[in-house]
Amino acid sequence: xxxxxxxxxxxxxxxxxxxxxxxxxxxxxxxxxxxxxxxxxxxxxxxxxxxxxxxxxxxxxxxxxxxxxxxxxxxxxxxxxxxxxxxxxxxxxxxxxxxxxxxxxxxxxxxxxxxxxxxxxxxxxxxxxxxxxxxxxxxxxxxxxxxxxxxxxxxxxxxxxxxxxxxxxxxxxxxx
Amino acid sequence: xxxxxxxxxxxxxxxxxxxxxxxxxxxxxxxxxxxxxxxxxxxxxxxxxxxxxxxxxxxxxxxxxxxxxxxxxxxxxxxxxxxxxxxxxxxxxxxxxxxxxxxxxxxxxxxxxxxxxxxxxxxxxxxxxxxxxxxxxxxxxxxxxxxxxxxxxxxxxxxxxxxxxxxxxxxxxxxxxxxxxxxxxxxxxxxxxxxxxxxxxxxxxxxxxxxxxxxxxxxxxxxxxxxxxxxxxxxxxxxxxxxxxxxxxxxxxxxxxxxxxxxxxxxxxxxxxxxxxxxxxxxxxxxxxxxxxxxxxxxxxxxxxxxxxxxxxxxxxxxxxxxxxxxxxxxxxxxxxxxxxxxxxxxxxxxxxxxxxxxxxxxxxxxxxxxxxxxxxxxxxxxxxxxxxxxxxxxxxxxxxxxxxxxxxxxxxxxxxxxxxxxxxxxxxxxxxxxxxxxxxxxxxxxxxxxxxxxxxxxxxxxxxxxxxxxxxxxxxxxxxxxxxxxxxxxxxxxxxxxxxxxxxxxxxxxxxxxxxxxxxxxxxxxxxxxxxxxxxxxxxxxxxxxxxxxxxxxxxxxxxxxxxxxxxxxxxxxxxxxxxxxxxxxxxxxxxxxxxxxxxxxxxxxxxxxxxxxxxxxxxxxxxxxxxxxxxxxxxxxxxxxxxxxxxxxxxxxxxxxxxxxxxxxxxxxxxxxxxxxxxxxxxxxxxxxxxxxxxxxxxxxxxxxxxxxxxxxxxxxxxxxxxxxxxxxxxxxxxxxxxxxxxxxxxxxxxxxxxxxxxxxxxxxxxxxxxxxxxxxxxxxxxxxxxxxxxxxxxxxxx
Numbered sequence: 001x002x003x004x005x006x007x008x009x010x011x012x013x014x015x016x017x018x019x020x021x022x023x024x025x026x027x028x029x030x031x032x033x034x035x036x037x038x039x040x041x042x043x044x045x046x047x048x049x050x051x052x053x054x055x056x057x058x059x060x061x062x063x064x065x066x067x068x069x070x071x072x073x074x075x076x077x078x079x080x081x082x083x084x085x086x087x088x089x090x091x092x093x094x095x096x097x098x099x100x101x102x103x104x105x106x107x108x109x110x111x112x113x114x115x116x117x118x119x120x121x122x123x124x125x126x127x128x129x130x131x132x133x134x135x136x137x138x139x140x141x142x143x144x145x146x147x148x149x150x151x152x153x154x155x156x157x158x159x160x161x162x163x164x165x166x167x168x169x170x171x172x173x174x175x176x
Numbered sequence: 177x178x179x180x181x182x183x184x185x186x187x188x189x190x191x192x193x194x195x196x197x198x199x200x201x202x203x204x205x206x207x208x209x210x211x212x213x214x215x216x217x218x219x220x221x222x223x224x225x226x227x228x229x230x231x232x233x234x235x236x237x238x239x240x241x242x243x244x245x246x247x248x249x250x251x252x253x254x255x256x257x258x259x260x261x262x263x264x265x266x267x268x269x270x271x272x273x274x275x276x277x278x279x280x281x282x283x284x285x286x287x288x289x290x291x292x293x294x295x296x297x298x299x300x301x302x303x304x305x306x307x308x309x310x311x312x313x314x315x316x317x318x319x320x321x322x323x324x325x326x327x328x329x330x331x332x333x334x335x336x337x338x339x340x341x342x343x344x345x346x347x348x349x350x351x352x353x354x355x356x357x358x359x360x361x362x363x364x365x366x367x368x369x370x371x372x373x374x375x376x377x378x379x380x381x382x383x384x385x386x387x388x389x390x391x392x393x394x395x396x397x398x399x400x401x402x403x404x405x406x407x408x409x410x411x412x413x414x415x416x417x418x419x420x421x422x423x424x425x426x427x428x429x430x431x432x433x434x435x436x437x438x439x440x441x442x443x444x445x446x447x448x449x450x451x452x453x454x455x456x457x458x459x460x461x462x463x464x465x466x467x468x469x470x471x472x473x474x475x476x477x478x479x480x481x482x483x484x485x486x487x488x489x490x491x492x493x494x495x496x497x498x499x500x501x502x503x504x505x506x507x508x509x510x511x512x513x514x515x516x517x518x519x520x521x522x523x524x525x526x527x528x529x530x531x532x533x534x535x536x537x538x539x540x541x542x543x544x545x546x547x548x549x550x551x552x553x554x555x556x557x558x559x560x561x562x563x564x565x566x567x568x569x570x571x572x573x574x575x576x577x578x579x580x581x582x583x584x585x586x587x588x589x590x591x592x593x594x595x596x597x598x599x600x601x602x603x604x605x606x607x608x609x610x611x612x613x614x615x616x617x618x619x620x621x622x623x624x625x626x627x628x629x630x631x632x633x634x635x636x637x638x639x640x641x642x643x644x645x646x647x648x649x650x651x652x653x654x655x656x657x658x659x660x661x662x663x664x665x666x667x668x669x670x671x672x673x674x675x676x677x678x679x680x681x682x683x684x685x686x687x688x689x690x691x692x693x694x695x696x697x698x699x700x701x702x703x704x705x706x707x708x709x710x711x712x713x714x715x716x717x718x719x720x721x722x723x724x725x726x727x728x729x730x731x732x733x734x735x736x737x738x739x740x741x742x743x744x745x746x747x748x749x750x751x752x753x754x755x756x757x758x759x760x761x762x763x764x765x766x767x768x769x770x771x772x773x774x775x776x777x778x779x780x781x782x783x784x785x786x787x788x789x790x791x792x793x794x795x796x797x798x799x800x801x802x803x804x805x806x807x808x809x810x811x812x813x814x815x816x817x818x819x820x821x822x823x824x825x826x827x828x829x830x831x832x833x834x835x836x837x838x839x840x841x842x843x844x845x846x847x848x849x850x851x852x853x854x855x856x857x858x859x860x861x862x863x864x865x866x867x868x869x870x871x872x873x874x875x876x877x878x879x880x881x882x883x884x885x886x887x888x889x890x891x892x893x894x895x896x897x898x899x900x901x902x903x904x905x906x907x908x909x910x911x912x913x914x915x916x917x918x919x920x921x922x923x924x925x926x927x928x929x930x931x932x933x934x935x936x937x938x939x940x941x942x943x944x945x946x947x948x949x950x951x952x953x954x955x956x957x958x959x960x961x962x963x964x965x966x967x968x969x970x971x972x973x974x975x976x977x
Contacts, residue, residue: 087293
């Protein structure tokens with residue numbers, strides 16, 4: 001027994017030797033799965049956003065889900081969370097893939113994000129679904145015009161502004 | 177190793193006594209060697225410990241179902257979706273993930289869930305239905321409130337696992353319920369908090385039994401079990417045992433009890449789900465009880481702790497009685513050590529096992545889709561990060577569409593084999609379904625055995641596409657409205673092409689006949705090879721093939737005229753990309769399987785946003801779509817009407833390759849693009865044309881997913897003109913003889929023809945103008961047109977009235 005404990009002592013000595021040879025480390029804390037995380041105080045998913053009133057556009061959709069997602073996108077956009085705004089617009093587009101207003105909003109967002117080529121394409125796509133809705137067509141030309149300005153295409157921009165103005169004028173004439 | 181080390185030490189001591197001076201150097205060397213070995217063990221165990229703590233697999237989710245008033249959905253469909261994400265029916269559906277049927281719909285309680293764009297709290301809801309759609313969505317409460325939209329938690333469709341397909345859900349020690357720790361310590365290692373990694377008495381007992389030849393056995397502390405778990409081998413030798421003891425001691429020197437316990441709770445092996453290994457109590461809780469650990473009841477905790485002894489033996493799904501016995505032993509130990517009361521013990525003991533019955537799913541029920549996701553991820557992420565960082569990946573897979581695609585393929589291939597007396601299971605196939613407007617892949621089937629993660633034909637099978645290439649030729653033509661319209665006559669007479677350096681090329685039609693002068697739309701509808709080849713040569717082979725990169729086909733086929741007829745290979749997913757552009761009015765959207773990736777902590781990491789590029793003008797694509805609708809309404813895909821109603825106005829193209837080796841169908845509806853390939857893996861003839869094979873799978877699939885009608889937006893520069901397609905003149909719009917046809921402005925026939933009188937009298941008086949009488953133009957062999965009247969609407973009238 002004596003012998004045995006002495007042996008353990010030696011073993012322990014060796015162990016501590018090895019222990020000293022390697023620097024002790026501070027293991028990083030375990031990360032948690034998001035599901036297990038306590039719920040942080042969160043913004044209501046479908047909460048109203050009273051501060052952000054879209055400019056006087058006609059009802060962009062008759063679908064409340066789409067309106068809720070548009071509200072959410074606008075709130076996120078106003079808070080500078082452009083990626084999140086894009087995600088909400090894409091959700092809305094999955095519900096109404098042919099709604100020109102949603103494509104227009106996405107074009108606006110890309111413009112704000114500095115993705116000018118995408119902004120122009122998405123504005124065109126919006127217009128392709130616009131039918132006779134001149135309002136959204138005019139707004140799309142404005143997006144195109146602004147994107148062209150940013151791209152340094154002043155002639156193209158001027159042309160696009162002109163198209164926007166024309167469409168707005170036609171719209172202004174009562175009875176048309 | 178420890179024992180050999182000890183005996184060496186003993187030897188050294190003996191030597192030191194007798195030959196102290198002479199062998200002092202030797203002793204030092206031996207000590208050095210031993211500490212070197214221990215140092216090696218130390219590094220190994222610490223690497224394992226540190227490394228394992230972070231090996232958290234990426235989790236892959238399917239699309240989240242969005243429910244809103246007006247959505248086409250039935251209560252049964254919703255219940256199916258809920259069950260698929262682990263909801264249970266419960267008469268009081270107030271606990272998360274429960275639901276019940278009500279008179280008009282369902283009541284349910286959702287789980288809290290962290291989506292790619294933030295957390296969503298658990299909600300008590302009521303959903304009602306009317307006329308096959310959601311009519312009411314309310315949050316249940318003191319006062320019920322209407323909600324515009326509900327996003328249900330997405331189904332977990334797989335993971336990207338570390339090394340040995342280990343899966344786990346990490347927990348912090350403070351998230352682990354105390355009874356679990358009590359149960360574990362009571363059963364596995366009562367002295368855990370006082371020993372220094374090993375239990376000398378346990379070891380002595382084990383050593384005694386081993387040396388006396390009784391059996392080799394454990395006496396392992398939790399620390400030792402953890403070490404053992406790191407180096408998963410069941411080898412039981414003294415050497416291994418010695419190494420294990422040394423490593424356990426080393427672990428205890430470096431880390432505190434809590435850290436060791438925390439790692440143990442996350443590391444311990446607790447079961448096998450086909451190819452996926454279940455590690456840790458967090459995941460085991462979901463795997464066996466479908467609830468997070470903190471919602472388990474005492475007896476359920478005891479069940480899990482009991483399984484630590486050997487999850488292969490104590491498998492509650494295979495040996496429930498054995499596990500129940502073991503669970504009660506754990507409970508007994510707990511009451512004996514006073515960590516639970518007698519009352520708790522009696523109550524828990526009476527409860528049933530309560531393990532959920534669920535078919536094991538392996539690593540993923542959708543291996544083909546998951547493989548595609550994995551490949552996309554590998555472009556942007558390091559493999560080791562995917563396997564260890566706990567990324568959460570939100571994908572586009574729609575389980576309902578996927579299921580229908582799988583079933584359509586399995587069903588039709590079996591039916592075809594039976595009907596044609598082919599040997600069973602010789603045909604193979606692949607399906608890709610994407611969403612028209614955003615290019616999201618909703619379903620991907622890599623073969624008949626959709627659960628089998630084998631050869632993924634949807635992305636890896638490269639097959640000649642045959643006539644699926646023709647729309648590229650026709651679109652190139654229609655982009656020149658001055659030269660080509662839908663009614664431009666094409667030459668379908670014998671063609672011999674002499675090219676220097678190659679043998680003569682003599683394309684044949686499928687019926688081995690020539691059809692003289694045919695309208696452009698007819699040549700496509702009937703998939704005439706000769707007129708298509710002549711058209712392509714007229715346009716310039718390179719001019720046509722150069723378009724392919726625009727439509728997302730990166731590999732350019734060889735500049736041979738035969739490429740015009742699809743003598744080049746593509747995978748089904750590449751074909752889907754090609755047709756996506758046709759379906760989306762000339763906008764190319766790269767196919768996407770991933771929407772966004774967030775970190776384990778819920779921070780957005782990467783989004784794959786919608787990206788659209790205009791690659792073809794809308795008007796010619798509009799004309800092409802009209803012609804492809806003609807393929808379905810009156811061409812080679814006419815029998816699609818057996819599956820898909822004419823009102824859907826689907827557009828599509830059949831493809832058949834030499835000797836009937838490959839059967840293809842690519843087509844689109846208002847909301848989806850789908851591509852089907854059918855053939856044999858050994859590339860022998862399948863005996864199927866595009867229409868008799870792939871098209872029937874396509875039809876079966878679409879029939880079951882209620883396609884939206886295809887009504888492309890009419891581009892500004894398109895006009896609809898009432899024409900006499902044969903004479904090449906236009907009629908007044910009210911003339912019932914003509915066919916209303918889309919033209920790019922300025923390309924319609926300029927010459928007006930008088931409306932033939934007889935047409936007005938043979939028409940159905942009650943029907944509106946122009947659509948009352950359908951006119952089919954039949955080309956007799958001598959090329960003299962003959963006009964036949966049919967009492968049904970023709971393809972374009974159906975299309976545009």
